[in-house]
Structures are given as C-alpha cells and as structure tokens.
Amino acid sequence: DTAVSQTPKYLVTQMGNDKSIKCEQNLGHDTMYWYKQDSKKFLKIMFSYNNKELIINETVPNRFSPKSPDKAHLNLHINSLELGDSAVYFCASSQVAGGLYEQYFGPGTRLTVT
C-alpha cells in the first residue's frame, strides 16, 4: 500500500487556469505538508496542517489554497496559474508536527504551465 499518494502525477495546463492536486496518506499521521521543488531543484515548504489546522504558511501567494477535509487528506488548489508555478509539488506527512518525526513524502506532481 502506498503510504502517501498524490494525484495527478503529471499536470499540464495553460496560464490562467485553476487546478487542484490531491494528497492522501494512510499512515494515520496528524500532520501533512506541501513542498515545492522548482526547476533548480530547490525544495521549499509551502504549507503544513496539523489535524486539519493550518500551522505553517510560508508566504505563498494567496492563489494557492490548501484544504484539509480530514487529517488523511491535504489538497492544493491553485487559481490563475502562472508560468512560474511550473514545478514539482510534493506532499508529505509525519506522525505529529516537529522535525523529530520522520516525514514521509509522496511521489510528487509535476505541474507544467504553458
């Protein structure tokens, strides 16, 4: 069973569109994250949710809106997509918030905005 899954794996869309990426974890973890890896391979935290509550928002444009319907899911909705949004987006989860707890990453969603 996949621990952290993301859909879709690839997403190609045009500028100005709205798209969503879904993430699910079956580990029973309380905390979930979204990271963005840009074209230079720099990996950066975007959001973190603990038990459906937002705990980290790293000055991400408000075109990005995470939603956590329950603690096993953390979806990322992006409005008015821009070329600079092209990246690989990784979802992750950990047992609780805090670096001492191993983060499990999903396989990533490669978003290409044309």
Next chain:
Amino acid sequence: DAKTTQPPSMDCAEGRAANLPCNHSTISGNEYVYWYRQIHSQGPQYIIHGLKNNETNEMASLIITEDRKSSTLILPHATLRDTAVYYCIAQAGTASKLTFGTGTRLQVTL
C-alpha cells in the same frame, strides 16, 4: 535553522563506503542533524537523525563531531541504488518543517 554546507557532488565505487560530510558550524544546542535523500525525481526519503551521539540504523550511520560543528553520513556498502541527492539539515526538533539546502549529489559507479 543553522546553515549547512555540503560538497555539491561526490563519487563512490559500488561496494565501498560512501562518506558524505556536512558542515554546520553555527548549530545551536537544541538543533538536530537530519539526513534525507532524493533519488532521481522521487520524493525525499528520511535516512537518519541525531543530536550529539553517533547513530546507526539499517540504512546508514551518522557520526557527529564532539563540538557538533560537522557530521558525516556513512553508507557502509554503497550500491547503484544509493545514487541520489543527499540533504543535511540542522534545525530544532520542535521545528514543524524541513528546510532543505542544495545537498550533495552522490554518484555510485561500477
């Protein structure tokens, strides 16, 4: 989060030990050293973490100097599947996020 410095790339022959250094000279007393790796374009994978003492698990060993200003990740018998980017992160155990640097690209060769 303490700044970490890693060599951009290293090579290792298959079957030999891979020793990946990390400098974290400004690390503070409550900051741990974490290692993750990213194989090709997969999601990062946790390897090991430590505070002061050396640590070992089924994947690797972590050697932290007595002054905690540097550490070494050791993969005892590197295989081709260990080819990846290895990230050393120094931050407080209470921090809710991981702050990744540029890492070391380890190439394991035949």
